[in-house]
Amino acid sequence: MSRSGRAAEPALPAxxxxxxxxxxxxxxxxxxxxxxxxxxxxxxxxTGRLGLNRSTIGALALDLTTAGLVTEExxxxxxxxxxxxxxxxxxxxxxxxxxxxxxxEADLLRAARIGLGGxxxxxxEIRRPPGMPVLDAVVPLAALLRDMHRSVPGDALLVGGAAxxxxxxxxxxxxxxxxxxxxxxxxALRAELPAGPGFVTGDxxxxxxxxxxxxxxxxxxxxxxxxxxxxxVSAGIITGGRLVTGHRGHSGKVGHMVVNPDxxxxxxxxxxxxxxxxxxxxxxxxxxxxxGEPGAASEVVRAAVGGDPTAGSAVREVADWLxxxxxxxxxxxxxxxxxxxxxxxxxxxxxxxxxxxxLDGIALPASREHVQLRAATLGRDAAxxxxxxxxxxxxxxxxxxxxxxx
Amino acid sequence: MSRSGRAAEPALPAxxxxxxxxxxxxxxxxxxxxxxxxxxxxxxxxTGRLGLNRSTIGALALDLTTAGLVTEExxxxxxxxxxxxxxxxxxxxxxxxxxxxxxxEADLLRAARIGLGGxxxxxxEIRRPPGMPVLDAVVPLAALLRDMHRSVPGDALLVGGAAxxxxxxxxxxxxxxxxxxxxxxxxALRAELPAGPGFVTGDxxxxxxxxxxxxxxxxxxxxxxxxxxxxxVSAGIITGGRLVTGHRGHSGKVGHMVVNPDxxxxxxxxxxxxxxxxxxxxxxxxxxxxxGEPGAASEVVRAAVGGDPTAGSAVREVADWLxxxxxxxxxxxxxxxxxxxxxxxxxxxxxxxxxxxxLDGIALPASREHVQLRAATLGRDAAxxxxxxxxxxxxxxxxxxxxxxx
Numbered sequence: 001m002s003r004s005g006r007a008a009e010p011a012l013p014a015x016x017x018x019x020x021x022x023x024x025x026x027x028x029x030x031x032x033x034x035x036x037x038x039x040x041x042x043x044x045x046x047t048g049r050l051g052l053n054r055s056t057i058g059a060l061a062l063d064l065t066t067a068g069l070v071t072e073e074x075x076x077x078x079x080x081x082x083x084x085x086x087x088x089x090x091x092x093x094x095x096x097x098x099x100x101x102x103x104x105e106a107d108l109l110r111a112a113r114i115g116l117g118g119x120x121x122x123x124x125e126i127r128r129p130p131g132m133p134v135l136d137a138v139v140p141l142a143a144l145l146r147d148m149h150r151s152v153p154g155d156a157l158l159v160g161g162a163a164x165x166x167x168x169x170x171x172x173x174x175x176x177x178x179x180x181x182x183x184x185x186x187x188a189l190r191a192e193l194p195a196g197p198g199f200v201t202g203d204x205x206x207x208x209x210x211x212x213x214x215x216x217x218x219x220x221x222x223x224x225x226x227x228x229x230x231x232x233v234s235a236g237i238i239t240g241g242r243l244v245t246g247h248r249g250h251s252g253k254v255g256h257m258v259v260n261p262d263x264x265x266x267x268x269x270x271x272x273x274x275x276x277x278x279x280x281x282x283x284x285x286x287x288x289x290x291x292g293e294p295g296a297a298s299e300v301v302r303a304a305v306g307g308d309p310t311a312g313s314a315v316r317e318v319a320d321w322l323x324x325x326x327x328x329x330x331x332x333x334x335x336x337x338x339x340x341x342x343x344x345x346x347x348x349x350x351x352x353x354x355x356x357x358x359l360d361g362i363a364l365p366a367s368r369e370h371v372q373l374r375a376a377t378l379g380r381d382a383a384x385x386x387x388x389x390x391x392x393x394x395x396x397x398x399x400x401x402x403x404x405x406x
Numbered sequence: 407m408s409r410s411g412r413a414a415e416p417a418l419p420a421x422x423x424x425x426x427x428x429x430x431x432x433x434x435x436x437x438x439x440x441x442x443x444x445x446x447x448x449x450x451x452x453t454g455r456l457g458l459n460r461s462t463i464g465a466l467a468l469d470l471t472t473a474g475l476v477t478e479e480x481x482x483x484x485x486x487x488x489x490x491x492x493x494x495x496x497x498x499x500x501x502x503x504x505x506x507x508x509x510x511e512a513d514l515l516r517a518a519r520i521g522l523g524g525x526x527x528x529x530x531e532i533r534r535p536p537g538m539p540v541l542d543a544v545v546p547l548a549a550l551l552r553d554m555h556r557s558v559p560g561d562a563l564l565v566g567g568a569a570x571x572x573x574x575x576x577x578x579x580x581x582x583x584x585x586x587x588x589x590x591x592x593x594a595l596r597a598e599l600p601a602g603p604g605f606v607t608g609d610x611x612x613x614x615x616x617x618x619x620x621x622x623x624x625x626x627x628x629x630x631x632x633x634x635x636x637x638x639v640s641a642g643i644i645t646g647g648r649l650v651t652g653h654r655g656h657s658g659k660v661g662h663m664v665v666n667p668d669x670x671x672x673x674x675x676x677x678x679x680x681x682x683x684x685x686x687x688x689x690x691x692x693x694x695x696x697x698g699e700p701g702a703a704s705e706v707v708r709a710a711v712g713g714d715p716t717a718g719s720a721v722r723e724v725a726d727w728l729x730x731x732x733x734x735x736x737x738x739x740x741x742x743x744x745x746x747x748x749x750x751x752x753x754x755x756x757x758x759x760x761x762x763x764x765l766d767g768i769a770l771p772a773s774r775e776h777v778q779l780r781a782a783t784l785g786r787d788a789a790x791x792x793x794x795x796x797x798x799x800x801x802x803x804x805x806x807x808x809x810x811x812x
């Protein structure tokens with residue numbers, strides 16, 4: 001996955017010798033991207049935001065309307081509006097232009113149709129049984145997509161698909177299994193869905209980070225660390241508005257930072273990795289509960305919030321280690337914002353004070369003073385919304401030459 | 407510091423509605439940047455590399471020649487060259503177009519004039535006494551620049567200046583002092599050097615990373631971590647070809663990742679920070695030598711290489727902790743390359759096997775298998791060369807409207 005997370009800015013790079021045709025394609029993409037991210041927008045506002053003149057915006061909007069990607073209608077009259085001709089409002093055609101979004105999570109397989117503008121049009125999910133390899137998820141996910149396909153209007157445009165794959169899964173005995181992604185997944189999805197355009201795949205934490213950056217709590221923030229907890233812990237790191245993918249897309253394996261050299265053995269073969277202290281298993285261990293049941297960790301957090309002292313102590317212990325690793329990341333990355341998603345959302349919500357105290361106790365003042373900590377806002381849908389963004393990417397780069405009917 | 411480290415690519419972002427004048431400015435910048443980074447280049451090669459046609463390249467080269475930024479001369483005839491008119495070779499006018507580059511290091515103040523193309527034209531240095539605040543370095547550095555100024559040709563163009571500031575310094579007793587930069591530094595430099603254009607300042611590790619990325623061991627590598635050791639340890643992190651600056655330019659404080667919660671107190675107020683295990687003081691401690699003398703750490707490494715068993719054991723201990731923190735960074739950032747600079751260059755060179763073994767022992771296979779470890783190649787000059795790049799930035803963005811004579 002190599003795309004930029006910077007979707008809200010109109011300017012795309014142009015080669016020095018860009019032709020008129022390339023400039024037009026970029027301008028079409030800029031207009032479509034703007035309404036995709038910001039929703040219905042008047043031509044007048046687009047003119048101002050994109051730095052293009054009025055007649056250019058009009059021509060671009062007409063092209064996009066003709067292509068069936070947006071609709072235009074007169075702005076509703078308001079008392080505040082000045083005299084003169086009302087500006088037409090450009091809206092993304094959400095119901096008619098959509099992407100396939102999948103997530104392969106530790107305990108769940110989810111499939112959605114997501115419309116231009118980021119609207120979830122349809123969503124199905126089934127349980128992922130322990131021990132199911134990623135590739136075995138292809139057939140049931142394809143079946144979910146086919147099932148949804150029955151209600152798609154005949155003239156709808158499918159622009160592509162993407163799958164977000166969690167970094168960890170359960171083995172047959174319910175224990176954590178690491179590095180659960182599979183390079184053959186994209187090919188397998190394409191083979192199973194012959195009518196669809198190319199599927200892309202990516203790391204779930206990275207993709208959820210993009211979603212929170214574009215449409216969630218991190219909108220407008222260009223330097224952030226999104227922490228995703230499930231069985232393990234991964235991060236999506238965005239700096240200068242761009243996702244840090246790393247050389248081979250393996251960045252953000254923060255769960256395997258060693259924070260406690262004398263700690264417990266980790267499934268990765270090392271010892272004292274961060275996720276041995278803040279993962280689901282750590283929470284259950286401190287609470288004296290059995291590991292392996294989906295939902296058990298949430299139950300501990302609920303008990304802690306409800307006043308159960310053992311559960312409360314378990315949450316505080318995990319929150320303390322959470323703050324410890326966050327301090328390391330804050331020192332290394334200097335983000336403006338740290339977002340807690342997945343199962344860490346609940347832990348953070350219940351132990352925010354503990355996290356902050358540990359962070360303040362050990363991170364450098366210059367880095368910690370301005371950093372904000374927040375719970376994710378898109379919740380469980382972040383991965384699907386982010387996957388749809390990957391799928392929309394080609395359309396937004398070249399609006400008139402992407403997608404297939406159906 | 408917010409510039410991109412991606413200097414070798416011709417394409418600059420153009421707003422969708424870029425004017426002819428803007429396109430021309432970008433193209434001028436692309437040609438100048440190319441010869442600045444790659445050295446003398448024929449018009450024919452520029453045509454191919456920048457995707458512009460031959461007559462456009464000719465016109466741009468002529469404009470740059472007229473502005474005194476490049477020279478053009480006929481390519482030397484070679485047997486291999488095909489028949490036809492020889493292509494003119496465009497060269498940066500290194501001696502006539504230059505930047506002021508400064509570095510404020512723990513024990514040293516350095517000033518250089520660096521010509522377009524990255525050539526060091528002149529360089530002076532003096533000792534920085536323990537306890538000297540960053541702001542007090544302004545007057546002696548300005549004196550060094552004035553001293554050099556006497557030998558500058560009258561028609562030379564000064565395009566700007568930049569200072570690289572180390573993250574740590576010594577207090578009056580020779581002990582490590584953290585967060586040694588000063589926000590007022592740039593203003594103080596501008597005030598002391600009224601004839602020069604705006605000075606910019608940045609973190610020394612970030613700036614050295616840019617230099618190694620542009621002209622050193624990391625040329626052509628887009629995902630790298632540059633580790634800089636002096637009294638402390640900082641990193642310059644480049645991902646996707648761009649420097650990670652963080653929200654307020656404080657990224658890369660990797661020396662304060664806590665790697666050993668039961669470790670020694672750190673000057674930052676925390677405990678067990680990475681630099682307590684791999685900094686200069688750690689090496690001296692393990693070698694049983696007194697801290698505080700500049701050059702003492704290098705002496706330990708030399709003794710280790712020479713066969714001294716105590717020094718050898720000290721280097722191995724530090725190298726092991728070096729590999730430990732590198733593993734964390736490799737898991738988080740997934741770089742293609744880790745570069746060891748400053749005093750860590752020597753430690754790495756003497757203990758490379760130990761570093762690699764620890765890295766392989768604890769980093770995730772997917773991240774560690776492809777990562778290369780290398781000693782920095784620009785040596786002590788990396789910070790000055792990188793600072794000059796910051797100073798050249800404005801010129802390269804708008805070649806015909808930057809700089810002042812003298």
